[in-house]
Amino acid sequence: MGNVAQCCKDYWCRPKNTNVRISLPAVCVVWQTAMIILFGVFIRYDDESDTHWVEHRKHENLSDIENDFYFRYPSFQDVHVMIFVGFGFLMTFLKRYSFGGVGFNFLIASFGLQWALLMQGWFHALDHTTGKIYIGVENLINADFCVAGCLIAYGALLGKVSPVQLMVITLFGITLFAVEEHIILSLLHCRDAGGSMVIHTFGGYYGLAISWVLYRPNLHQSKRLNGSNYHSDVFAMIGTLYLWMFWPSFNSAITDHGDGQHRAAINTYLALASTVLTTYAVSSLSAHRGKLDMVHIQNATLAGGVAMGTAAEFMIQPYGALIVGFCCGLISTLGYLVFSPFMEKVLKIQDTCGVHNLHAMPGVIGGFVGAIVAAAATEDVYGKEGLINTFDFEGAFANRTVGTQGGFQAAGTCVAIAFGIVGGAAVGIILRLPIWGDPADDNCFDDEVYWELPEDEESLPPILEYNNHMVTKNPDVSESNFSVEQS
């Protein structure tokens, strides 16, 4: 018995091996093959992307321009940019993890969107007569949304996990997302156009729970690399700005045609503008001589978009959007100043990008703002038809009151939190298996581990020159020095 325990302990505590030469290719090829097979069995074009559209169109007396493609494709492309450039470049801020930030983001998003088309298809778009899922541009947007949840989780884990672990996180994350989304949107009949609940709350807590399980007590050994430099901060601003600019498209991409998309875009635009001012205010107020901190500017300025995710399509009014943005800028920046250090020290949660301040907390706020605005809706403001359209009070839900809707919206937020925390903890335990090739505590935040790096004169020379110099005087020291650098 003791032997087995010892054996287990040895197995779990053996030195980290970051060689992913077998595991990463295997996961990529096997999973991609599975996708091909499943797509072959299940996925087909929908009415609007099939060559039969020409007949369908004549039958319905539509113009070509009324194909859903023209309603949603520009928003889709904006969302696509947010996923790959927005999230990707936001994560280049670490001085020596830019490749990993943008590169692994690229990998897991590309896998995730395929798996999301299947998972979301099975839950929302499966035709039970034919057994097929019919996809169009709205499905592509939803797949990108689904991926966003996993990329948020990656933000909490940036620099501390291997690409193989990230693939596992994505596989389970998408699966959990689809179930949670089904419960919130279909069973509870919540409205959540921009995903404050289903994307940001879920994604944030999912990442934080994983990070909590994977807590690294000796992470301070990588402290030298856990920070930015001047140019990596400018790269990260590319990510920030694309997320910020295109968030109106994110929140309006799948809302109702016409006024729904129009209003969601306006509300998000205003909320984000307001967030920027309070973020700069708190950042300046908190520092010596009023100096601004790039971490706040890169992240907290986006909190208003997160928090408008649910209410963007409601009649929150322009000043309502400004108020939401105002509060989120304050709270998110204070989160970076106060709550993040607390979380790391007391709760033992290491959150590299501060996703708690940018996604989880504003997501919860957004969920409850949505609940309140829904509960406060009146036929006077929305119009009879407008109210039905906005909240989809049709079919089984034709008799639901706005008060009840508000209650269900709040419940939806709680479901998202629960799924994030429980799901994340479970996935975290799986990730503790010592087979995934994650880096040692003194080796985090370093692209050297998973990337062939260019020989880079910009960083090394002072030290190398120094070594040269040392060689003549004291070869031993130099060599030890060098070996440390290489490790």
Next chain:
Amino acid sequence: MGNVAQCCKDYWCRPKNTNVRISLPAVCVVWQTAMIILFGVFIRYDDESDTHWVEHRKHENLSDIENDFYFRYPSFQDVHVMIFVGFGFLMTFLKRYSFGGVGFNFLIASFGLQWALLMQGWFHALDHTTGKIYIGVENLINADFCVAGCLIAYGALLGKVSPVQLMVITLFGITLFAVEEHIILSLLHCRDAGGSMVIHTFGGYYGLAISWVLYRPNLHQSKRLNGSNYHSDVFAMIGTLYLWMFWPSFNSAITDHGDGQHRAAINTYLALASTVLTTYAVSSLSAHRGKLDMVHIQNATLAGGVAMGTAAEFMIQPYGALIVGFCCGLISTLGYLVFSPFMEKVLKIQDTCGVHNLHAMPGVIGGFVGAIVAAAATEDVYGKEGLINTFDFEGAFANRTVGTQGGFQAAGTCVAIAFGIVGGAAVGIILRLPIWGDPADDNCFDDEVYWELPEDEESLPPILEYNNHMVTKNPDVSESNFSVEQS
């Protein structure tokens, strides 16, 4: 009396204090609060973004796709990218002011667009029955346009002003813009789709006049930082290219549905292509061994878009657009080579980004090109209805001739110049108050002043320190060292 004078002089000439820890947060929070109150009183959704759209649509027998959102939202997003990434990254070219370039651009644009919605609303969209301003996507585009004027002014002042000053410049700039725009577009009934007059001419002269009042005789003390490095120049190319690519959207964003947007996009596309070739030609011709200068490539290539701002929606014909672009590339590049040094030495105007060459001068050209093309319009070319549509010869202006229109267009350009110079001078005087936290002459173009900078192995200080250190010990060596660095 002498005592008071002395007192005043002391007050004005006391050493610069760049601490903005109270002023910046105060301005941000107070102004944002004011925005919320004013939005609450004045701003509501318009017909096309309100939930009553569904009734409106049925009443007017429209399809959802005929909501203005689908005509303008893609262009809006392109313009939005120009404002935040285009202008923002164009101003990252300074080696140690990239944070300030992109970061302060972000701050003032976010404030400015809110204030612009109000100011432009009061002048152009106020419903006198209800006392409300009803906004839709076209208002968002106009707000972004209005902000562009202030960002152009920032270009002239880059690195020499504090964020608090920038907020003041934006507050007054937006206000002046709205008045000037009202005079030019409503009273003079000019056409100015892409804002050669109202945006670029006004914004350029506004910034130059401020810079003239804030003239710093000892700015050469910051000379070491008033330049680019290799990577900051590449960052700036991101800004250049996004401005260049999306300028067709800028000039067509608020033109007439249908042919108006279509034609404006084509004309701008062609003018910009032509500008690139003459910019490269002059840049190469002016330098030793034909070497190109990044300053010209980053800026002068855009002049064609500025100069097409007024005439883009007219029937200038494709070759006309090419000619405008051809001339602007020449003139703008020559501006950088000849006029900028003259302006700095003789006129005492320090223009960090050369906005005179990129915005003010091409804007004036664009205004007069617009006047000429308008005056030359014929019913033969435009068609009867086309002529009325293009120049909006309706209502009180139904009997205006194209000749008169040309005269008014020219007058509009002069109004824009006047507003820019007088307004800028007045705002400049306000900014000379010693309360705004602007940097000292030897401290300009340095992010260190307003930003927490990462500890950056790549940065200069260690080496400069070393030089300093050497000076005390061995001046000769130090000097030779310095000369090596300069080579």
Next chain:
Amino acid sequence: MGNVAQCCKDYWCRPKNTNVRISLPAVCVVWQTAMIILFGVFIRYDDESDTHWVEHRKHENLSDIENDFYFRYPSFQDVHVMIFVGFGFLMTFLKRYSFGGVGFNFLIASFGLQWALLMQGWFHALDHTTGKIYIGVENLINADFCVAGCLIAYGALLGKVSPVQLMVITLFGITLFAVEEHIILSLLHCRDAGGSMVIHTFGGYYGLAISWVLYRPNLHQSKRLNGSNYHSDVFAMIGTLYLWMFWPSFNSAITDHGDGQHRAAINTYLALASTVLTTYAVSSLSAHRGKLDMVHIQNATLAGGVAMGTAAEFMIQPYGALIVGFCCGLISTLGYLVFSPFMEKVLKIQDTCGVHNLHAMPGVIGGFVGAIVAAAATEDVYGKEGLINTFDFEGAFANRTVGTQGGFQAAGTCVAIAFGIVGGAAVGIILRLPIWGDPADDNCFDDEVYWELPEDEESLPPILEYNNHMVTKNPDVSESNFSVEQS
């Protein structure tokens, strides 16, 4: 006779002179002037961008939103971004050729699109009654496509040619492109929406053939500069991601309204996602400890988009798109690992960006995939009308069978290869004339040759040399220096 030969030899072998101060401005100004004249003679607005649209629209009973502008402008802007930011930044990966990568791309694309409007207009859009070419947004897209062919060729030549040579390559490249496109699309009546054949196959082989003729046996003398550094790799990722994200717009930009655009976007989106996974797999499998190589990630991930260029608008089905992407990721990455070194050593073709792996080979695959999918089309899957629409079986081609169509598609691919190789070889011979200002073998990949570079402290070596030098003379100083640098 011997004297003449000697004379010739001296002339051809004289030392390289990279001074382009006369030639570059002359080419730019003369060619731009020619463009203005030719545009004046030939180019006018089409029905949808002319002020007569209002009459045309009423006559055809159309809504403004049915102007082609609203069908294609968002895709056009995406394509425009791919051309200038996508291709431009992809070519910034070299550590000291970022200016040349993005800057010369900007120059030749701006010239090329004007020349393309003329060349393509003469072949496809010339109205023989009036002798005019009428242009609208679709022509702009096609001009951008045409330019893409030349930019691909530039990829093979990056760092080894002068800007004047690039202008020549573009002039002939666009000309050849228009002829080849006329043969493939009009005479052979092939379908090639995203240009697997006409753009990528032609462009790839055109560049490779030029590179073969311009083979530099001593290119290893520039080896120190033929590589990336950390930040230049991150810049290149901007290019990669914009190409990757907007490729669905590229392949769908000129397909049929409605389902055609919709389906092409979906297929390309899926193919690209699949490519990413196999690229990462092969890259990891090929390296020590599974480390990923940025060259593969930046390039091979795009191969799926290239290969879907022809079949994107066909009913290849979602799983078919995934299979194409899967194979191309494999093949393209293997190309970088195996075929590129072989090509350089044995075939004497130096291909800086590896365009053979990214464009030529996947383009050929795409051409044949298109042929197979076309040949396999059935009325059952496409519907009667759908089949006619998709393959344009109208007029003279009304009786063509899908089998025949498949044969012609395959023939079209061969035409593209032939035009690329023969045309490239011919242009290469012209470029060997010693008058173009190209750099010497030990001077390639260096922006210093054609650009005024900023004094750049980041390129430390000169100073470090000095330190070394100091070490020998005065070790104490050196050590103090070191400690300061480390601080």
